[in-house]
Structure formats: C-alpha cells, structure tokens
Amino acid sequence: MPVTIKDVARRVGKSITTVSRALNDYDDVSSETKALVRRVAAEMGYTPNRTAQRLQKRRSDTIGLVLPTYGPRFSDPFFSEFLAGIGNQTADFGYDLLVSTRAPGDEEMEAYRRKVQGRQVDGLIVVRTRQQDPRVDYLRRIGFPFVAFGRVQGTLDFPFVDVDGEQGMRQLVRHLAEQGHRRIAYITPPSNLNFAQDRMAGFQAAMVEQGLALDPSLVVEGELTHRSGYQQTQRLLALADPPTAIVAGNDLMALGAMRAAQEIGLRVGADIAIAGFDNIPMAEHAHPPLTTVDQPIYTIGRMLSAMLIRIIRQEEVGEQQVLLQPSLVVRQSSGLVTQSKEGG
Numbered sequence: 569m570p571v572t573i574k575d576v577a578r579r580v581g582k583s584i585t586t587v588s589r590a591l592n593d594y595d596d597v598s599s600e601t602k603a604l605v606r607r608v609a610a611e612m613g614y615t616p617n618r619t620a621q622r623l624q625k626r627r628s629d630t631i632g633l634v635l636p637t638y639g640p641r642f643s644d645p646f647f648s649e650f651l652a653g654i655g656n657q658t659a660d661f662g663y664d665l666l667v668s669t670r671a672p673g674d675e676e677m678e679a680y681r682r683k684v685q686g687r688q689v690d691g692l693i694v695v696r697t698r699q700q701d702p703r704v705d706y707l708r709r710i711g712f713p714f715v716a717f718g719r720v721q722g723t724l725d726f727p728f729v730d731v732d733g734e735q736g737m738r739q740l741v742r743h744l745a746e747q748g749h750r751r752i753a754y755i756t757p758p759s760n761l762n763f764a765q766d767r768m769a770g771f772q773a774a775m776v777e778q779g780l781a782l783d784p785s786l787v788v789e790g791e792l793t794h795r796s797g798y799q800q801t802q803r804l805l806a807l808a809d810p811p812t813a814i815v816a817g818n819d820l821m822a823l824g825a826m827r828a829a830q831e832i833g834l835r836v837g838a839d840i841a842i843a844g845f846d847n848i849p850m851a852e853h854a855h856p857p858l859t860t861v862d863q864p865i866y867t868i869g870r871m872l873s874a875m876l877i878r879i880i881r882q883e884e885v886g887e888q889q890v891l892l893q894p895s896l897v898v899r900q901s902s903g904l905v906t907q908s909k910e911g912g
Contacts, residue, residue, distance in 0.1 A: 653869020737770030797824025
C-alpha cells in the first residue's frame with residue numbers, strides 16, 4: 569500500500585492539515601516542523617498525489633502547445649528543437665507539457681477551445697503566428713494566459729519572443745552579393761505567416777541596397793518542407809536564365825533545394841550557392857554544410873516556457889516582448905567560408 573499523508577501525520581503526531589502545509593512550504597508552519605515532516609515523509613517514501621493537489625488548486629500544472637502541421641506525420645526538426653527547449657524548462661518548473669498536432673483552421677481552433685474550456689492546461693504557447701491570427705484573437709478575448717513565438721499585424725498587446733527576420737535576411741543577401749551573385753532567387757514561406765512577411769521585406773530591401781534587380785520570376789512560395797524546396801528549385805533551375813544563388817525561407821526548404829541542384833549535376837557551393845534560415849541541427853551536417861541564419865530555437869523554447877509559467881503564477885516576469893537579433897552562419901553551401909562570418 570502506498571504511504572499517505574495521513575500515515576505521515578500519524579508518525580509525526582501532527583494534524584493532516586499541518587503536514588500538508590509543511591510539505592507545501594506555508595509560512596505559518598515553523599521551520600522545525602517543516603524539517604521534521606519532510607524528513608519523516610522521505611523516510612516513509614511518501615509521494616504527493618499530484619492529481620489530487622491539482623484538483624484542489626483548480627490548476628492542471630500543465631501548459632499546452634498545438635503544433636500547426638499538415639498530414640499525419642510530424643517530421644519538422646525545427647519543432648523538435650523547439651519542443652526540447654519548452655519541455656526541459658517546463659520540467660524545471662514542475663509543470664507538464666501537453667502537445668497536440670492540428671492542421672491550421674477549424675480543427676486547430678477547436679483544439680484550443682477544448683484545452684481552455686476543459687481546463688486541460690493553465691496556459692498556451694502559440695507558434696508560427698499569422699498576420700491575422702484567430703488563435704491570438706481568441707486567447708486575448710477570453711483573457712487566457714498565453715505567450716507567442718512571433719508577432720502579428722496590428723496591436724501587439726500580448727507577451728511574445730520573436731527573431732528579427734528582416735535583419736537576418738539582409739545579412740544573408742548581403743553575403744551572397746559579396747560573393748558576386750547577381751541573380752538571387754528566394755523561396756518564401758507561406759505568405760500568411762507573419763515571419764514570412766518580415767523575411768520577404770529583408771530580402772527585398774537587401775536586393776535594392778546591393779543594386780540587384782528584383783526579378784519576379786525568381787521569387788516563389790514554398791510550404792516550409794523539404795519537398796516544396798525541392799520542387800520549387802526544380803522550377804527555378806529550369807528557367808531560361810536560372811539563378812546562381814537560392815535563398816530559402818527555412819532550412820528544410822534549403823535542404824530540398826540542395827537535393828534538386830545536385831540531381832542535375834550542379835555542385836552546391838561551387839556552381840550554385842544555396843542558403844537557408846533557422847540553423848536547425850542537421851544544417852551543419854548537410855553535404856555540403858548549409859549556410860543559414862541562426863536563431864536560438866532551443867533557447868527560445870525555454871524563454872517562452874519560463875515567461876508563461878511566471879504569468880500563470882502571477883509572478884514578476886520582466887520583459888514580456890523580446891525581439892532577438894539573429895546571426896549569419898557561413899558554411900560551404902554558399903561558397904568560400906570566411907572565418908569572420910562563421911557564427912556571427
């Protein structure tokens with residue numbers, strides 16, 4: 569039979585209420601009693617009933633994350649890194665993480681409503697924010713605790729962590745121009761995503777700054793997948809005047825672009841330059857290693873978790889709107905590596 573709080577109370581000669589308050593570090597219990605109760609509880613092998621505690625507090629001690637994915641398979645390494653950061657930080661706070669996958673749209677919104685109305689979670693992390701985002705609108709309207717990885721168009725009256733994608737793309741295009749490229753193609757993420765707009769603005773601004781022509785035929789939209797990067801690159805390389813460099817709005821599309829180029833005999837880093845954005849772990853181990861813009865995905869996951877849990881606990885949060893600066897990581901896929909730019 570498992571040891572109960574009643575058994576601990578009987579052993580120390582205190583009431584169940586006193587033992588409970590001692591274990592939960594209430595100020596009205598003396599330090600001597602707390603030490604006694606904790607020592608005896610440890611000796612007896614007592615483990616608190618977390619479910620009962622949560623019901624009593626009317627909290628789940630759980631935060632939620634609904635990943636916007638298409639299809640039955642989850643294979644985006646960006647989210648794997650992001651989830652590791654969230655999960656590790658959540659565990660440090662003694663919270664659990666509830667993860668669901670839903671395609672953007674009605675099913676996704678229903679998942680949000682179920683988690684909120686069913687009290688499955690105490691707060692939510694919103695990821696891959698859209699220009700007009702119904703998830704953010706819903707959570708703001710009902711006053712439910714949430715934080716976002718990314719911004720939206722319009723009023724920014726909610727906590728978020730974001731990366732300056734416009735600045736990151738400027739660095740990338742500038743690097744390619746310095747390598748001598750004049751026909752630079754861009755595979756943009758879906759245009760409804762807010763970060764896609766930022767990266768597109770950076771791409772266009774950098775092309776103008778470098779005195780390069782903005783050829784509409786060299787700008788195509790992908791789906792943030794390896795397959796879409798592969799397919800869009802096939803189309804770009806079939807043009808009568810193909811690009812000499814291709815920038816992809818994320819690393820998965822860039823890796824797909826590399827495959828398409830290599831299949832027709834092009835040497836990536838010599839015959840054509842290819843670069844991505846995110847710096848997922850596999851970017852460094854690609855063949856050749858991928859030039860990309862680094863954003864600290866794991867760290868961002870930890871930051872968002874800590875921010876959300878402090879909001880839930882009504883603790884001091886500090887800065888609630890954080891815009892991080894990315895850094896350029898130059899590797900062989902864009903040509904000659906210069907030590908001064910590797911990692912910064």
